Amino acid sequence: MASAFEYAPAPESRAIVDIAPSYGLFIDGEFTEAADGKVFKTVSPASEEVLSEVAQAGEADVDRAVQAARRAFEKWSALPGTERAKYLFRIARIIQERSRELAVLETLDNGKPIKETRDADLPLVAAHFFYYAGWADKLDHAGYGANPRPLGVAGQVIPWNFPLLMLAWKIAPALATGNTVVLKPAETTPLSALFFADVCRQAGLPKGVVNILPGYGDTGAALVAHPDVNKVAFTGSTAVGKQIAKTVAGTRKKLTLELGGKGANIVFDDAPIDQAVEGIVNGIFFNQGQVCCAGSRLLVQESIQDELLDSLKRRLSTLRLGDPLDKNTDIGAINSEEQLTRITSLVERGESEGAERWSPACELPTSGYWFAPTLFTNVTQAHTIARDEIFGPVLSVLTFRTPDEAVAKANNTQYGLSAGIWTEKGSRILAVANKLRAGVVWSNTFNKFDPTSPFGGYKESGFGREGGRHGLEAYLDV
Amino acid sequence: MSDKSEQQRLSVFKTYKLYVGGKFPRSESGRVYEVTDSKDNWLANAPLSSRKDARDAVVAARKAFGAWSGATAYNRGQVLYRVAEMLEGRRSQFVHEVADAEGLSKSKAAAQVEATIDRWVWYAGWTDKIAQVVGGGNPVAGPYFNLSSPEPTGVVAVLAPQESSFLGLVSVLAPVIATGNTAVVVASEKSPLPALSLGEVLATSDVPGGVVNVLSGRTSEIATPLAAHQDVNAIDLAGADDVLAKELEIAAADNLKRVLRPQPVDDWSTTPGIDRMTAFLETKTVWHPTGSLGASGSAY
Numbered sequence: 157m158a159s160a161f162e163y164a165p166a167p168e169s170r171a172i173v174d175i176a177p178s179y180g181l182f183i184d185g186e187f188t189e190a191a192d193g194k195v196f197k198t199v200s201p202a203s204e205e206v207l208s209e210v211a212q213a214g215e216a217d218v219d220r221a222v223q224a225a226r227r228a229f230e231k232w233s234a235l236p237g238t239e240r241a242k243y244l245f246r247i248a249r250i251i252q253e254r255s256r257e258l259a260v261l262e263t264l265d266n267g268k269p270i271k272e273t274r275d276a277d278l279p280l281v282a283a284h285f286f287y288y289a290g291w292a293d294k295l296d297h298a299g300y301g302a303n304p305r306p307l308g309v310a311g312q313v314i315p316w317n318f319p320l321l322m323l324a325w326k327i328a329p330a331l332a333t334g335n336t337v338v339l340k341p342a343e344t345t346p347l348s349a350l351f352f353a354d355v356c357r358q359a360g361l362p363k364g365v366v367n368i369l370p371g372y373g374d375t376g377a378a379l380v381a382h383p384d385v386n387k388v389a390f391t392g393s394t395a396v397g398k399q400i401a402k403t404v405a406g407t408r409k410k411l412t413l414e415l416g417g418k419g420a421n422i423v424f425d426d427a428p429i430d431q432a433v434e435g436i437v438n439g440i441f442f443n444q445g446q447v448c449c450a451g452s453r454l455l456v457q458e459s460i461q462d463e464l465l466d467s468l469k470r471r472l473s474t475l476r477l478g479d480p481l482d483k484n485t486d487i488g489a490i491n492s493e494e495q496l497t498r499i500t501s502l503v504e505r506g507e508s509e510g511a512e513r514w515s516p517a518c519e520l521p522t523s524g525y526w527f528a529p530t531l532f533t534n535v536t537q538a539h540t541i542a543r544d545e546i547f548g549p550v551l552s553v554l555t556f557r558t559p560d561e562a563v564a565k566a567n568n569t570q571y572g573l574s575a576g577i578w579t580e581k582g583s584r585i586l587a588v589a590n591k592l593r594a595g596v597v598w599s600n601t602f603n604k605f606d607p608t609s610p611f612g613g614y615k616e617s618g619f620g621r622e623g624g625r626h627g628l629e630a631y632l633d634v
Numbered sequence: 635m636s637d638k639s640e641q642q643r644l645s646v647f648k649t650y651k652l653y654v655g656g657k658f659p660r661s662e663s664g665r666v667y668e669v670t671d672s673k674d675n676w677l678a679n680a681p682l683s684s685r686k687d688a689r690d691a692v693v694a695a696r697k698a699f700g701a702w703s704g705a706t707a708y709n710r711g712q713v714l715y716r717v718a719e720m721l722e723g724r725r726s727q728f729v730h731e732v733a734d735a736e737g738l739s740k741s742k743a744a745a746q747v748e749a750t751i752d753r754w755v756w757y758a759g760w761t762d763k764i765a766q767v768v769g770g771g772n773p774v775a776g777p778y779f780n781l782s783s784p785e786p787t788g789v790v791a792v793l794a795p796q797e798s799s800f801l802g803l804v805s806v807l808a809p810v811i812a813t814g815n816t817a818v819v820v821a822s823e824k825s826p827l828p829a830l831s832l833g834e835v836l837a838t839s840d841v842p843g844g845v846v847n848v849l850s851g852r853t854s855e856i857a858t859p860l861a862a863h864q865d866v867n868a869i870d871l872a873g874a875d876d877v878l879a880k881e882l883e884i885a886a887a888d889n890l891k892r893v894l895r896p897q898p899v900d901d902w903s904t905t906p907g908i909d910r911m912t913a914f915l916e917t918k919t920v921w922h923p924t925g926s927l928g929a930s931g932s933a934y
């Protein structure tokens with residue numbers, strides 16, 4: 157659909173970010189090369205421009221970082237909580253001060269729209285550090301008994317979809333509880349974690365308390381398997397999560413996993429259609445659908461299917477895809493070529509299995525990794541696109557007639573991370589929310605996050621909770 | 635059996651059977667094994683459960699999960715308390731069985747049984763309190779009503795401790811069902827009789843069939859299919875040794891079961907914390923807007 161309104165470009169300046177041509181590993185408070193000298197390049201998914209060259213941690217580096225964290229643990233865990241709290245408050249403040257720089261950096265490295273890094277990621281990152289800072293000197297009151305102890309060295313592996321936010325989710329509670337960390341950011345988005353190392357330097361954080369090791373899956377595997385790591389936290393795919401669970405089997409390592417999802421967004425016939433449409437869009441097209449808790453299965457009551465889909469298609473036609481640094485951009489780039497290939501192949505599978513594909517008229521940039529917002533109708537529960545996590549801007553639409561059928565279909569998945577309910581009936585919200593097997597249920601809203609709120613999955617979406625009082629448990633010996 | 639009056643009449647032996655889906659089947663394999671007391675005297679033949687028995691028990695536990703997890707916490711507390719009442723009535727039977735099973739004097743066995751009944755009562759009182767202790771409202775920075783509450787994980791496989799045949803068994807079973815899960819219990823391999831008799835108690839209390847299923851036999855043989863079972867949501871490895879526990883934990887990773895690793899317990903009689911309940915609970919966070927309403931009367 158030709159847009160009725162043309163927008164002048166409104167690009168955010170990238171001058172605020174000074175990206176060095178190369179970065180090292182951050183171990184024991186210093187940037188250092190990898191022991192074997194390996195490096196890899198990180199590119200901007202929107203343009204394929206090489207942003208920087210980053211040291212790639214190998215096994216020897218993992219060992220060095222874990223040792224540094226172990227040495228730092230003794231002093232860090234012995235610090236009074238009030239002092240640890242102040243470091244975390246400092247970090248939170250510095251993140252707020254540098255949030256524009258970090259937002260632009262994140263958008264460059266990840267491909268997500270500046271609108272989202274600026275208005276969602278960065279405020280939440282700062283909020284998480286603020287929230288957990290306040291816990292550091294109140295652990296006796298967290299409900300885990302008097303004087304709960306930290307575990308030791310936490311090995312943390314995070315994904316590329318929310319690089320800095322996932323770092324905050326992992327590092328803030330770990331430090332608040334007195335653990336030290338070795339964190340591996342994803343290979344496609346290492347930069348914001350390396351900038352975070354500089355935030356730690358500015359905050360005066362003691363050496364070795366936070367160590368950052370960019371690398372690929374083998375780096376993460378070495379970290380998870382390291383015998384001197386006491387706690388493993390992973391956010392990423394279910395397949396890798398299962399592998400990690402096998403690796404730590406038979407050890408005393410504490411494990412939390414935040415894995416995939418196939419969230420059902422259920423729209424009842426009495427739902428406010430306009431609000432539901434916004435929620436559906438937010439549920440699946442936020443962050444290009446590269447969200448583990450995305451509402452990737454739309455379950456719509458049969459009687460309003462046509463009306464809802466008409467509104468939804470009309471709304472999708474107004475979404476603006478393009479330069480992530482443009483402040484008017486709704487849909488940015490897919491994070492990597494590999495991810496684009498995966499989305500493409502699953503979408504082709506959807507078509508070949510007989511589902512009906514629809515996208516708004518949408519011009520894709522010629523360089524970079526792009527995928528138009530897509531929805532599938534005539535989807536059945538047996539279809540691959542209704543079962544497998546696509547992790548892209550692809551919505552599968554299914555229908556139902558009764559609340560029981562909606563619940564049965566929503567729960568018909570190996571996953572159990574998120575779900576949405578759209579209805580004007582309060583009793584129906586509560587009744588349906590009770591029956592959904594999912595860790596987060598958004599009623600008449602979607603994709604809301606807050607540091608005070610426990611987040612995590614049922615079933616194969618993993619175990620453990622991040623956020624809130626519950627999030628402390630993962631890092632305490634309880 | 636040295637009692638003179640018993641020597642004058644031939645006592646009636648009991649055929650011990652499994653407890654699955656509210657019924658008392660023999661093992662489908664038709665196998666039994668000899669259970670002896672601490673001095674190697676024959677006590678009974680216990681069913682030697684097979685993989686098929688384990689799978690049948692999972693089916694029964696899954697079938698029972700909806701109603702049991704959906705029952706009110708008050709109702710679950712009433713049902714559990716009823717079990718304690720039934721246990722009290724069978725006190726002497728259990729004292730006898732525990733004494734035989736663990737080679738304890740009558741008075742020590744009696745203390746074990748009393749502690750067990752009290753343990754059951756303790757958990758009966760937890761059903762309607764745990765949600766308040768581990769759940770609550772979250773003060774989110776926005777116009778949202780947001781609540782986290784605990785929910786049962788689902789079907790839990792419980793490998794009962796090997797040494798403490800009754801107190802240990804109840805200490806791992808009661809927290810699982812108090813919170814709304816259903817259980818497939820593998821009794822102590824060497825001393826399964828108190829567990830099998832507990833099945834009879836459960837059957838005559840108000841616990842719905844399938845909520846607890848009791849299997850006897852070789853722990854490793856029954857636990858292996860349970861740990862690998864795709865419809866089991868969690869496993870308590872209390873009764874597994876280190877080698878078996880690792881093997882089972884690896885198998886359990888295949889569908890990301892919640893795993894409670896063996897925790898060294900010196901004395902089951904000390905008051906437990908809430909860890910064994912929270913190990914098999916999920917936290918669900920529900921959000922709802924509270925913001926101002928738009929023209930349509932709805933908020934987003």
